[in-house]
Amino acid sequence: MxxxxxxxxxxxxxxxxxxxxxxxxxxxxxxxxxxxxxxxxxxxxxxxxxxxxxxxxxxxxxxxxxxxxxxxxHGAGPRGGRGRGARRRxxxxxxxxxxxxxxxxxxxxxxxxxxxxxxxxxxxxxxxxxxxxxxxxxxxxxxxxxxxxxxxxxxxxxxxxxxxxxxxxxxxxxxxxxxxxxxxxxxxxxxxxxxxxxxxxxxxxxxxxxxxxxxxxxxxxxxxxxxxxxxxxxxxxxxxxxxxxxxxxxxxxxxxxxxxxxxxxxxxxxxxxxxxxxxxxxxxxxxxxxxxxxxxxxxMAADRFAEIGERGYDGRADASGTLLWVGRVEPAKDLVSLLHAFAEVRAAEPGARLRIVGTAAEGREAEEYLTRCRALAARLFPGPDPADGAHDDGAVSFEEIGGPGVPDLADAYAAGAVVVLSSVVEGFPISLVEAMFCGRATVSTDVGAVVEVIGGTGLVVPPRDPGALAEACVALLRDPARRERLGAAARARALELFxxxxxxxxxxxxxxxxxxxxxxxxxxxxxxxxxxxxxxxxxxxxxxxxxxxxxxxxxxxxxxxxxxxxxxxxxxxxxxx
CATH class of the missing domain: 3.40.50.2000 (Glycogen Phosphorylase B;)
Known part of the structure; x- marks a missing residue:
């Protein structure tokens, strides 16, 4: 047809x-x-x-x-004098x-x-x-x-x-x-x-x-x-x-x-x-x-994540205690709440790290928001500058897909123990589905279609609640077996539906x-x-x-x-x- x-x-x-x-x-x-x-x-x-x-x-x-x-x-149509009948109509x-x-x-x-x-x-x-x-x-x-x-x-x-x-x-x-x-x-x-x-x-x-x-x-x-x-x-x-x-x-x-x-x-x-x-x-x-x-x-294409999903968690992801955020950096993603939540996570788990992997900021508002988030991270986690992209040294890193630390998106998911979504506005959460394809446990805010996508395979907390977000992240970081169970269930759900x-x-x-x-x-x-x-x-x-x-x-x-x-x-x- x-x-x-x-x-x-x-x-x-x-x-x-x-x-x-x-x-x-x-x-x-x-x-x-x-x-x-x-x-x-x-x-x-x-x-x-x-x-x-x-x-x-x-x-x-x-x-x-x-x-x-x-x-x-190629023309803008009738302009007043094209005809009285057409004008009246x-x-x-x-x-x-x-x-x-x-x-x-x-x-x-x-x-x-x-x-x-x-x-x-x-x-x-x-x-x-x-x-x-x-x-x-x-x-x-x-x-x-x-x-x-x-x-x-x-x-x-x-x-x-x-x-x-x-x-x-x-x-x-x-x-x-x-x-x-x-x-x-x-x-x-x-x-x-x-x-x-x-x-x-x-x-x-x-x-x-x-x-x-x-x-x-x-x-x-x-x-x-x-x-x-x-x-x-x-x-x-x-x-x-x-x-x-x-x-x-x-x-x-x-x-x-x-x-x-x-x-x-x-x-x-x-x-x-x-x-x-x-x-x-x-x-x-x-x-x-x-x-x-x-x-x-x-x-969504699951092929690019197949190897990681079949392999499941490896020693690198479990040992790192890394929280991973993936998406487009903009105010609706509420990275400010995520950074405040991670401050509480860091207090409970001193070895935890947060990787923020985003696409390049477009537009003045997005660039200003990214600058604001970098400044907040530097204030909350003094020490190595999180803006230098050296995620091996600091508690928080800001990276771009295709950069030195993230040659491919699948590599980022492979090194993450828990994938986090902190949005206050969300339609269909693509990053969560990618994490599910990779067999990763997730913590998400209850916005948009998140609950429908996750089902019972991840933890969901209210938006704009850093305390609840931190509590859920700590719970999964401290329980590797639970992470593995949730990740396996998430992958099966994604392969069936998405x-x-x-x-x-x-x-x-x-x-x-x-x-x-x-x-x-x-x-x-x-x-x-x-x-x-x-x-x-x-x-x-x-x-x-x-x-x-x-x-x-x-x-x-x-x-x-x-x-x-x-x-x-x-x-x-x-x-x-």
């Missing part, structure tokens, strides 16, 4: 989210053809290049979310969208009919998408003065919640700009035949903007949508709005908008595959039907299941224009409600005030490669 893989800020770029998982999925399902539709988040990400793609990736189309430059976007759709978004900013549950509000949000999206397809992209229009005034009227309307009634011009400009970024897929030319319209299945690797092309492909061409989330994308939007220093009205508008968009994605998806129970709970709170949810744990093989096998079955329940939308022809025998699975002809005409569903979803445009005057907004 032909699968459209929809990504945001990751694959096929060298940096970003879910790139390794996407690459393993595509290579593992080599019998299928993949077309990648990627939204990039920064110019720096694009400049770093892309990963090598396997032969079954037949095409890549990209579009930036980080710029509004007309030359980069645009403002009507935007007014509908803005009113629904503002209604969702109140302190309690929306008092309006939730189904009615969801339908209005969907109709507004479809109306904007149809206008963009007929008249050109909407980037300029969604950032125009008319758009900002439309949003302002919705915020000032009688009955508008207090959360947005006091919105000032900077709040409105910020909210309009960020909502336009999320709606950027509306302005792309990805929805006709030869693009998403020709796919058998759209697989979005996240909710939000990544899944929006899938919603439109379903609307325009009846293509089924599968949504996979290994992190809580909606939560990430909430945190980003707070970190950006936006005012309270702008944050309220953006929270409502992203919540509405997430609910629409979950509502229209054929199937939703959260990576863990933590993500699943968020999806259910946003309205995802339980019948559509199926947990599929992310797959390998690439189980992940690929799950999606192989899910792809076939979704496509078999969807109607045949076109005839399959060979290069000579002749029908291809057995091109459609027999299951596609099984009668049932899923076999209803896609055009009927499309017509029912079309807003009465938007008008249906079918002239197909698409304008290229993404760069096809």
């Amino acid at each position: 032909r699968v459209a893989l929809l990504t945001e800020g990751g694959y096929p770029y060298l940096t970003g989210e879910a790139r390794l998982w996407c690459d393993r999925l595509v290579r593992g399902l080599e019998q299928h053809e993949f077309d990648v539709y990627a939204l990039s988040r920064s110019e720096r990400q694009e400049a770093r290049g892309r990963v090598g793609l396997p032969p079954n990736v037949t095409g890549v189309r990209t579009a930036p979310l980080w710029t509004t430059d007309d030359r980069t976007l 645009f403002l009507a759709c935007l007014a509908e969208l803005a009113e629904v978004v503002c209604r969702g900013t109140g302190p309690g549950p929306d008092s309006s009919d939730p189904d009615d509000m969801a339908d209005r949000f969907r109709n507004a999206l479809h109306g904007l998408a149809e206008l963009a397809r007929a008249e050109g992209g909407l980037v300029g229009a969604l950032r125009s003065e008319a758009a900002v005034r439309t949003l302002e009227r919705a915020c000032r309307a009688p009955g508008a919640p207090a959360a947005v009634r006091a919105a000032r011009v900077p709040d409105l400009l910020a909210a309009a700009g960020l909502m336009e970024r999320a709606l950027r897929p509306l302005s792309l030319d990805w929805y006709g035949d030869g693009a998403l319209g020709s796919a058998d299945l759209c697989h979005a690797t996240a909710g939000g903007p990544a899944a929006l092309p899938g919603l439109l492909a379903q609307h325009f061409a009846g293509v089924p949508l599968l949504v996979t989330e290994y992190g809580v994308r909606l939560r990430a939007h909430y945190l980003a709005a707070g970190e950006a220093g936006l005012g309270a009205p702008a944050r309220a508008l953006l929270a409502s908008f992203h919540g509405r968009l997430a609910a629409e994605v979950y509502r229209e998806a054929a199937l939703i595959t959260p990576g863990n129970t933590h993500v699943r709970r968020w999806q259910e709170r946003c309205g995802a039907e339980r019948a559509k949810l199926r947990t599929v744990h992310p797959g 390998t690439v093989e189980q992940n690929v096998a799950a999606f192989r079955g899910i792809y076939l299941e979704i496509v078999s329940h969807c109607p045949v939308r076109r005839d399959a022809l060979d290069e000579a224009g002749e029908p291809v025998p057995f091109a459609h699975p027999a299951e596609a002809h099984v009668p049932g409600r899923w076999a209803a005409s896609a055009s009927t569903a499309e017509a029912a979803a079309t807003p009465s005030w938007a008008g249906r445009e079918t002239d197909g005057r698409d304008r290229l907004k993404g760069a096809a490669v």
Whole structure:
């Protein structure tokens, strides 16, 4: 089958989210053809290049979310004078969208009919998408003065919640700009035949903007949508709005908008595959039907850790009494609490050592945090400078993967007696799964999907509690037999649940299941224009409600005030490669 893989800020770029998982999925399902539709988040990400793609990736189309430059976007669509009819339709759709978004900013549950509000949000999206397809992209229009005034009227309307009634011009400009970024897929030319319209299945690797092309492909061409989330994308939007220093009205508008968009994605998806129970709970709170949810744990490569896992603990790890932390150095990892906890561990076990193995810090905030942690370690453990990387001499060392002390990540796990995770925020804890592959006992904070991943194979303590963290570490350092039992159980659990093989096998079955329940939308022809025998699975002809005409569903979803445009005057907004 032909699968459209929809990504945001990751694959096929060298940096970003879910790139390794996407690459393993595509290579593992080599019998299928993949077309990648990627939204990039920064110019720096694009400049770093892309990963090598396997032969079954037949095409890549990209579009930036980080710029509004007309030359980069190849046109910004209608700008005021394109036509009075198009302008009226645009403002009507935007007014509908803005009113629904503002209604969702109140302190309690929306008092309006939730189904009615969801339908209005969907109709507004479809109306904007149809206008963009007929008249050109909407980037300029969604950032125009008319758009900002439309949003302002919705915020000032009688009955508008207090959360947005006091919105000032900077709040409105910020909210309009960020909502336009999320709606950027509306302005792309990805929805006709030869693009998403020709796919058998759209697989979005996240909710939000990544899944929006899938919603439109379903609307325009009846293509089924599968949504996979290994992190809580909606939560990430909430945190980003707070970190950006936006005012309270702008944050309220953006929270409502992203919540509405997430609910629409979950509502229209054929199937939703959260990576863990933590993500699943968020999806259910946003309205995802339980019948559509199926947990599929992310797959990780276990081969690189096989030798260490089979060997188990050796004399080097047991004798060293070493605590190991592995990850990206950033405030959410709470290394400050870890260092304070290790001070208590050191008091109880003077020979204990702590190795902090991290990837290179990126960005000013990460560099400042690393400097702060180094300074705290030097103050808590005077003597040899922990910043010099000479972990054989000091109680605490800061090292980088690929450096003198850590030529390979597997070497770090081999020398660690206990692997520690001290995060206050965590999605799927990759370092814990790696430690489990290596057969190492772990101590973790109870955040994100940690308890689900660990099961009963490690110790779990509350976050931001250095005393509890220290007590658990000391207990394992003093009990080698318990460490070995927990490590063996952890390895067995990881090999059963978290390998690439189980992940690929799950999606192989899910792809076939979704496509078999969807109607045949076109005839399959060979290069000579002749029908291809057995091109459609027999299951596609099984009668049932899923076999209803896609055009009927499309017509029912079309807003009465938007008008249906079918002239197909698409304008290229993404760069096809």
